[in-house]
Amino acid sequence: MNILILGGGGREHSLAWAVMQNPKCDRLIVAPGNAGIAEIADCATLDILDPGAVVVFAEENAIDFAIVGPEAPLAAGVGDRLRAAGIAVFGPSAAAAELEASKTFTKEICDACGAPTARWARFDEAAAAHAHIRAQGAPIVVKADGLAAGKGVTVAEDVDSACAAVDAALDAPGAAVVIEEFMAGEEASFFVLCDGEEVLPIGTAQDHKRVGEGDTGPNTGGMGAYSPAPVLTDAVAEAALDEIVRPVLAEMARRGTPYSGVLYAGLMIEAGRPRLVEFNVRFGDPECQALMMRLGAQALDLMHACAEGRLGEMRVNWADDHAMCVVLAAEGYPGAYAKGTVIGGLDTLPETSFEMMFHAGTACVSGRWTAAGGRVLNATGRGATLAEARDRAYALAEAVDWPEGRYRRDIGWRALGDD
Numbered sequence: 001m002n003i004l005i006l007g008g009g010g011r012e013h014s015l016a017w018a019v020m021q022n023p024k025c026d027r028l029i030v031a032p033g034n035a036g037i038a039e040i041a042d043c044a045t046l047d048i049l050d051p052g053a054v055v056v057f058a059e060e061n062a063i064d065f066a067i068v069g070p071e072a073p074l075a076a077g078v079g080d081r082l083r084a085a086g087i088a089v090f091g092p093s094a095a096a097a098e099l100e101a102s103k104t105f106t107k108e109i110c111d112a113c114g115a116p117t118a119r120w121a122r123f124d125e126a127a128a129a130h131a132h133i134r135a136q137g138a139p140i141v142v143k144a145d146g147l148a149a150g151k152g153v154t155v156a157e158d159v160d161s162a163c164a165a166v167d168a169a170l171d172a173p174g175a176a177v178v179i180e181e182f183m184a185g186e187e188a189s190f191f192v193l194c195d196g197e198e199v200l201p202i203g204t205a206q207d208h209k210r211v212g213e214g215d216t217g218p219n220t221g222g223m224g225a226y227s228p229a230p231v232l233t234d235a236v237a238e239a240a241l242d243e244i245v246r247p248v249l250a251e252m253a254r255r256g257t258p259y260s261g262v263l264y265a266g267l268m269i270e271a272g273r274p275r276l277v278e279f280n281v282r283f284g285d286p287e288c289q290a291l292m293m294r295l296g297a298q299a300l301d302l303m304h305a306c307a308e309g310r311l312g313e314m315r316v317n318w319a320d321d322h323a324m325c326v327v328l329a330a331e332g333y334p335g336a337y338a339k340g341t342v343i344g345g346l347d348t349l350p351e352t353s354f355e356m357m358f359h360a361g362t363a364c365v366s367g368r369w370t371a372a373g374g375r376v377l378n379a380t381g382r383g384a385t386l387a388e389a390r391d392r393a394y395a396l397a398e399a400v401d402w403p404e405g406r407y408r409r410d411i412g413w414r415a416l417g418d419d
Contacts, residue, residue, distance in 0.1 A: 001024055001025065001026055001064035001065055001304075002026055002027045002028075002061065002062050002063050002064050002065075003019055003025055003027070003028050003029070003063070003064065003065045003066070004028075004029050004030075004031065004057075004058055004061070004063045004065070004066045004067070005019070005028065005029070005030045005031075005041075005067045005069060006030075006031055006046075006048045006066065006067070006068045006069055006070070006071045006073050006078065007030070007031075007048070007064075007068070007069025007073075007109075008030070008031075008032045008033050008034045008052070008185060009034070009069070009070070009285055009360045009361070009375075010285055010286060010288075010289055010325075010327075010358045010359065010360035010375065010377075010378040011069050011282075011284075011285035011286070011288040011289065012030055012033070012034075012037065012069040013019075013034065013036050013037050013289075013358040013359050013360070013378070014288050014289040014291075014292035014293070014358050014378070014380070015067060015283070015288065015292060015299070016028060016030050016033075016037050016040060016041050017040065017119060017292060017356060017358065018292040018295060018296055018297060018299040018300065019067070019299065019300045020040055020041065021296055021297035022299075022300040022301065023297075024296075024300060024301070024304075025300060027042070028040075028041040028042065029041065029042045029043070029044055029061060030042070030044070031043065031044040031045070031046035031054075031057070031064070032044065032046060032048070032050055034359050034360065034361070034362055034363075035359060035362045035363050035364040035369070035372075036357075036358065036359020036360075036362055036371075037359065038364075046055065046256075047141055048070075048072075048073045048078065049072060049073055049076045050076075051076060051077050051078045051080070051081035051082075052081065054066075054073070054078050054081065054082065055081050055082060055085045055087075058061075058082060058085070058087055059085065059219075063087055064087070064088065065087070065088045065089075065090070065304055065307065066079075066082050066088070066089050066090070066091075066190050067089075067090045067091070067303060068086055068089065068090065068091035068261075068282070069282060069283070069351070070282060071100050071101070071280065071281055071282050072111070073091075073098065074091050074092060074094065074097040074100075074261075074281055074282065075094055075097045075098075075100070075101040077093075077094040078087065078091075079091040079092060079093060079097075079261075080093050080094055088304065088307040088308055089307055090255050090261055090262075090303040090304070090306060090307045091260075091261045091281070091282070092259050092261040093257065093260070093262055094258040095273045096257045096258070096259045096260070096261075096281070096324065097254060097281045098257075098261070099248075099252075099258070099263070099279040099281055100184055100278075100279055100280050100281040100282075101146065101281075102145060102146065102176040103122075103143050103144075103145045103146075103278070103381070104122050104145055104176070104178060106276075106278065106279055107120050107122075107178065107288055109248055109251050109252065109315055110244075110276060112125070112251050113250065113251040114247060115243060115244045115245035115247050115248055115276055116243060116244065116273075116274070116275040116276065117275055117276040117277075118141070118180040118181045118182075118183050118275065118277075119180065119181045120178055120179065120180045120181075121178070121179050121180065122145065122168070122176055122177070122178050122179075123166070123168075123170075123176065123177055124174075124175065124176040124177075125160055125164055125169055126163075126170050129166045129170070129177060129179060130163045130164075130166065132179055133156075133159055133162045133163055133166070133179060134159055136179075136181070137159065138156055138157055138158045138159050138161075138162060138182075139155060139156060139157050139158075139182040139375075140156055140159075140162050140167070140179060140180070140181065140182055141153065141154070141156070141179070141180040141181070141182055142154045142156060142162055142165040142166055142169065142177055142178075142179055142336065143156050143169075143177060143178045143179075143180065143184075144169040144175070144177060145176040145177055145178050145277075146175070146176075152249060153168070153219060153278075154219075155182065158173050159223075164181075165177075166179075168203045171225065173402060183268040183275055183277070184268075184270055185268040185269050185270030185271075185275075186198050186231045186268070186269050186270070186414070187203065187206070187266065187267065187268050187269070187277060188204060188205070188206045188229040188231050188232045188263070188266075188267055188269060189205045189206065189207060189225075189229065189264060189266055189267070189284055189287050189350040190204055190232060190240050190245075190264070190265045190267055190274075191203050191204070191205070191262060191263075191264050191265075191283070191284075191287070191291065191304060192241070192245055192262070192263050192265070193261070193262055193263075193303070193306045194249055194259045194260060194261065194262075194306070194311070194312055195260050195305075195306045195307075195308075195310070195311040195312075196249065196258035196260050196309060197253075197258070197309070197311075197312075197313045198311040199241065199245060199246060199249065199311075200301055200302070200306075200311050200314060200315075200316065201237060201241070201316075202262070202291070202295070202302065202316055203227055203228065203291045203295070203316075204227060204228045204229040204232040204237065205225050205226065205227040205228070205229055205287035205290055205291060206225065206226060206227075206229040206231070206232075206415070207222045207223075207224065207225040207283065207284060207286065207287055207412065208223045208224045208225065208408060208411055209222060209223070210223070211223060211329075211333070212377060212408070213408050213410045214410065215272070218333045218334055219334070220329070220333065220374075220375070221285065221330075221334075221374075221375055222284065222285060222286045222287070222327060222357065223286075223326075223407070223408045223411070224286060224325055224326045224327050224407075224408055224411030224412075225284070225286045225287040225289070225290050225324070225325050225331065225389075225411070226290055226322065226323065226324040226325070226386060226389065226411065226415065227287065227290040227291055227294060227322065227323050227324075227414045228322065229415070231269050231414075232267070232269070233272075234355070235272065236267075236269055236272060236273075236274055238284075239272075239273065240265060240267055240274040243267060243274070244265060244267075244274065244276050246276050248279075249263075260306065260307070260309075261281060261282075261306065261383065262281075262283055262303075262306075263279060263280075263281065264279065264280040264281070264282065264287075265279055266278045266279070266280070267304070285360075286325040286327055286375075286378055288326075289323075289325040289358050289378045290323040290324060290325045290328065290380065291323070291357065291382045293323040293331060293353075293381075293382045294318070294319065294321055294322075294323050294382065295316070296353060298316070298317055301314070302314055302316065320384070321383065321384060321389075322382065322383055322384070322385060322386040322388070322389045323380065323381065323382040323383075323389050324380065324381055324386065324389040324390050324393045324411060324412055325358075325378050325379070325380040325393065325406070325411075326378070326379045326380075326391075326393045326394060326396075326397050326411050327360075327375050327377070327378055327379075327407060327408075328375075328376055328377040328378070328379060328397060328400060328402065328405045328406070328407045329374055329375050329376060329405065329406055329407065330361075330364075330371050330373070330376055330404060330405060330406075331404050331406050332373055333375065333406075334374060334403065335376035337373055337374055338371075338404060339370075339373070340365075340370050340371065341370060341371045341373075341402065341403075341404040341405075342368055342369070342370055342402075343344050343362065343369040343370060343371060343376070343377075343400060343401070343402040343405070344360050344369075344400070344401030344402065345399050345400045345401040345402075346377075346400065347369075348399070349396055349399060349400075353382065354381065354382045354383065354392060355380070355381050355392045355393075355395075355396055356380050356396075357377055357378065357379055357380070357396050357400075358377070358378040358380055359376075359377060359378075360373060360375045360376055360377060360378055361373020361374060361375055361376040362376055362377065371402070371404065373404070376402075376405065377397075377400065377405075379393045379394070379396035379397040379398065379407075380393055380396070381393035381394075381395070386412055386415055386416060387416060390411070390412055390416065393411075394409070
């Protein structure tokens with residue numbers, strides 16, 4: 001079949017890598033893609049936020065199946081328009097994508113079905129938000145009520161920081177914030193596929209949002225991840241399915257907005273009990289890179305069955321393995337950083353089912369690899385143990401000659417302990 005992947009980051013490179021291993025893929029186009037993706041698939045210039053343009057492109061290229069990587073095209077209704085044109089789509093409708101696009105929507109859904117989550121309040125006026133924060137005290141969590149590429153959350157340790165986060169989030173017409181109680185525990189990611197009726201868990205992961213080692217510094221889009229996450233035991237996963245995922249999906253269906261695609265539940269786990277932090281309506285980045293290393297070619301079969309409502313026929317063929325992704329970022333990220341710096345050593349790296357360097361923000365200029373973004377490369381390893389996966393990922397990272405780059409050297413520290 002002819003397949004179109006929308007997006008251009010490390011997540012989409014790993015999706016393309018997995019899809020290309022499956023013999024059912026005859027042709028793969030990634031739009032807009034990136035320089036690394038262009039090494040394995042066709043890339044196309046396309047406004048992926050324009051549903052009409054995406055449909056025209058898909059029809060002109062005889063696309064049979066579209067995989068939507070980022071959240072913004074889903075919220076813009078790209079999936080709806082593709083489905084209306086008779087093209088199978090992996091990704092939810094715009095109405096169902098509100099689970100990520102609106103924190104308020106998700107909280108209301110949770111309240112309606114009794115899914116455990118943090119106590120919350122919504123504000124669109126700073127003075128009222130400040131008063132609420134002072135009444136609740138700190139630590140407290142401030143979330144921008146909209147899409148923020150994984151970076152719209154502030155865990156404030158004091159009242160002044162929380163109020164400053166409110167001011168920053170409300171500095172735009174029509175903006176709103178959701179203020180939540182601080183939940184203690186360990187955070188992990190739970191990924192399930194949904195086809196409107198059936199639910200199929202496809203893996204767990206734990207990411208590292210803070211830019212600095214020891215989980216210090218500002219939040220980022222993610223500095224590394226590993227899968228599976230030991231804290232998400234079988235018992236915790238079953239509780240999350242029974243108490244959070246299935247009730248939410250039932251409430252969505254009851255409202256006439258059944259969910260189809262991958263649902264990524266960010267969970268806070270304390271004393272073996274999960275509570276919902278947030279939903280995302282797409283694969284996490286860099287969690288996807290670790291998951292794709294473990295799933296390989298079967299990822300296409302699972303996603304296609306999900307899009308066609310055949311999820312009940314599918315099973316995940318898990319190996320007893322582990323994967324880790326280490327993000328190489330430009331010095332200064334998530335603040336100001338330089339673009340155009342030269343990256344050496346990429347052409348000599350191994351590319352196997354156990355070690356892959358996925359590109360996120362690279363360009364190829366006059367035959368030289370250069371940095372074109374904040375998060376630039378994803379060194380990803382797989383092994384029989386997490387320590388083995390870590391060693392492979394860091395061996396890739398260390399082989400890159402990029403003085404202007406940086407990466408955390410403690411990815412996986414929770415699971416690895418003193419190893």
